[in-house]
Each structure stands twice: as structure tokens, then as C-alpha cells.
Amino acid sequence: MEGGEAHEPATFKIEARNVLGDLIPVGGFPFKVMVTDPLGESKPAQVRDNNDGTLDVTYFPTDPGTFLVDVTLDGKKVADSVYKVNIDENSKMASPWKSYAEGPGLKPSGLKNTEPQNFTIHAVYPNGKPKTTGGDLFDVHVEDPNFNIIPATVKDNGNGTWSVQYKPTDPGKYHIDVIQRNPSVPTRYDHVKNSPIDLIIDAGTDASMCTASGPGLEPGGLDTQPAKFKIQARDKNGNPIKEGGDPFKVDIQGPSGPIQCAVKDNGDGTYDCEYQPDNAGLHDVAVTLNGTPIKGSTFHVQIKPGAWPGNTFIENFNFTVRAVDKRGKPVPNGGEDVKCTIEGPRGPVQCQLQDRQDGTYFVTYSTADSGNFKISVTVNGQHIRGSPFNQKHP
Numbered sequence: 001m002e003g004g005e006a007h008e009p010a011t012f013k014i015e016a017r018n019v020l021g022d023l024i025p026v027g028g029f030p031f032k033v034m035v036t037d038p039l040g041e042s043k044p045a046q047v048r049d050n051n052d053g054t055l056d057v058t059y060f061p062t063d064p065g066t067f068l069v070d071v072t073l074d075g076k077k078v079a080d081s082v083y084k085v086n087i088d089e090n091s092k093m094a095s096p097w098k099s100y101a102e103g104p105g106l107k108p109s110g111l112k113n114t115e116p117q118n119f120t121i122h123a124v125y126p127n128g129k130p131k132t133t134g135g136d137l138f139d140v141h142v143e144d145p146n147f148n149i150i151p152a153t154v155k156d157n158g159n160g161t162w163s164v165q166y167k168p169t170d171p172g173k174y175h176i177d178v179i180q181r182n183p184s185v186p187t188r189y190d191h192v193k194n195s196p197i198d199l200i201i202d203a204g205t206d207a208s209m210c211t212a213s214g215p216g217l218e219p220g221g222l223d224t225q226p227a228k229f230k231i232q233a234r235d236k237n238g239n240p241i242k243e244g245g246d247p248f249k250v251d252i253q254g255p256s257g258p259i260q261c262a263v264k265d266n267g268d269g270t271y272d273c274e275y276q277p278d279n280a281g282l283h284d285v286a287v288t289l290n291g292t293p294i295k296g297s298t299f300h301v302q303i304k305p306g307a308w309p310g311n312t313f314i315e316n317f318n319f320t321v322r323a324v325d326k327r328g329k330p331v332p333n334g335g336e337d338v339k340c341t342i343e344g345p346r347g348p349v350q351c352q353l354q355d356r357q358d359g360t361y362f363v364t365y366s367t368a369d370s371g372n373f374k375i376s377v378t379v380n381g382q383h384i385r386g387s388p389f390n391q392k393h394p
Contacts, residue, residue: 001083005090006064007184014047014055014071014078027051032072038065038087045069061087062184094123094136094160096180096190105166106176106197112204113168114236121154121162121178121192131160137181138162139189145172171203171235203235205246207292210234216275217285217299222306223277231263231271231287231294241269249288254303255281280305313368313394321353321361321377321384331359337380345371370394 004010014031016024033045045059061067069083089095103119104111111117121138123131134156142152152166168174178195182188214229221227231248233241248271250261261275277283285299321338323331334357342349342365351365363377376388 089126095126098124114204134158206236207289210294224306
């Protein structure tokens, strides 16, 4: 009758006395006890007659607050009834009004619907001290923008904390209730002190909807030029993401092994990618986001060999011989005995001489060698002016 704690038996004793106030040492008196909780609901009370003029009464308070205890005999209230009894929170259990939830999954903004969200419930005793054991009945309800309840896992860590994870569906406003259920009447509950919580979840990047395009993913590229392409981040509906920050990864396997690829975040939902093929042939380009391939990945790119300046050379050489008479005038017709010989670094080089029948003779030769070449041109067995010529090929 002096108070107690919720979820613990509350006991008191009734003494049967006569009009003079003397204890009557026999039993059998029809005392009745009615207990009303703070919500106005009746609670059962057990009354045990000790047959010595006393009765032991036990009731079980399931909530903190003021309980009304009405004791009657033959329909009449005993002295001082109805009694008001103050029931406190259970000192060995967490207090919903002191416990709280916190963590990244409760941020008011900046969350993505493509990522699982996590937060932690911290149990606190009624005296304000953190709880270091588990066992309390915490629960979480998450309502998505379509007013559907989505699953949330609540794990008792056994140390006074509960780990919570939920997976958002669509972007929009989410409503989260973090509650502690009444251990005696689990259908009853109270919110922890910072619940309910409303937050906005944005559209996140969905790897399966992201796209990549550009010359670096198309056939016909050359192994002498950088190959470039662009990734476009998209949400689950295929809409372009307008911000950066996604950890796209590009793995390229070329004919000679792995090839590095530079990925530049443009900050607008696009990512510029560039790689340098080291050889001609098939290149497998895998683009992933958090281990999940994007749409169309892996790309198979056929690279062609390109011209390499350091190895490219002039293959055909030619010059023209002009026949001139002894007076210095051009000879207008052909038929002269004009001959050409070429000596290269590795011996004689074949050449072709064409009489154009106009006093000119066209000479051509081919070589891939570099070094010094000696070119001799004769007319009627005699060297022409300047012959033999020294020609250096790079």
C-alpha cells in the first residue's frame, strides 16, 4: 500500500477488527479487493485468508503510475479505502522514457534507398544510468513513403544495446517508431525518448540500371590511342543520378593481362574512364558498383593495331634523272644509255629505271634498312654530275 515497482508483485495485509479496534482472530470474512491500473483497467488481486483474522493480498502492477486499491467488506469500504498507490518503473529494466536510438540510419537527410540503413538502441535504467545487459523488449516499425511497413531486424547485443537494420524501398519520407514493449502485456508499448523519427531518403544508385558508353567500349579502337568512355549513374527506375560519390570500379583484362583504368568522378552522376590498350586484340571491360555489375557489363571490346611512329618508315624512294646535252639544253627524247646502281648497308639494292621518252628517267627503289646508301647514276658509262650520291636513311 506504500508503493512498489511495475512487473513486481505488490503485497499488503488486511486485518479484521471489531468496532473497538481489536483484531478478530478467526477467518471467514468476505473481504473483496478491486485494483484499477493507471489506464483505468481492472487488475486481478489474490486474497488469501490466513484464518487468524488476517488476509494476504497480492496484485501484479504491469505499468508505472497511480493504482487505486479498493478494499470492501460486505460491500462497504474499509477504513481509508480507496487507497492510492504509486508504482514506479522497474529499477532492473530499461526505461522507455530514458532509452534512446541513434545512428547513421536515423539521419534526417542524405540517406539512399539502395543501401541498408543501420542504427542502435541504447537501453537506460530509470535512474539514468546506461544498461549493460539485454533482455528488454525493444521493437521497431518502419513506414515507407507508400505507407507500407517494411521489415526491420532488431538484434539484442546483450550489453544494453540493440542493433537495428532496415532496407528502404522507394525514395521519400520515412516514419520510424522505436518502442519498448511492456514485458507483462506485450501489446502495450511506449516510445523511447526520441521516437517517433521522420526522415527523408533519397534515390540511390542502382548498379543494375547504370549505363556506360563511348568509343572505349566500341570495336575498332586502336592500341596506339587512349580508349575513353563514360559511366552514367542511375536509380532503380533508370533516372540519371545528379550527384557523384559512387565507388564505381573498372577492371580490364587485355590480351597481355590486366590494364589500369582511370575513373574520374565529375560530381554530376557521370564518371569519365580512360585506359591505354597495350596490345591489339579482345579487351574485357568489367564495370561494377559495390561488387554488382552495371547494365551490359562485362563489355567485350576488339582493339585493332595502330601505326606506331617509332616503327613507321619510308619504304619507297624515287628520283628523276634529266638528260642535258653538252650545250646545257635538255634532251627532248629518250633512248640514252642511263643506268643506276645502289649500294646499301647490307649490299646491293634493286632499283627500277623508266625511260619516259622525254629526256627524263624515273628511278624507284624500296628498302626498310637504315644507314648510308651509295647511289651511282651513269650515262653512256660515265657518272652524271654529282654521282655517286651519298644518301643516309634514318
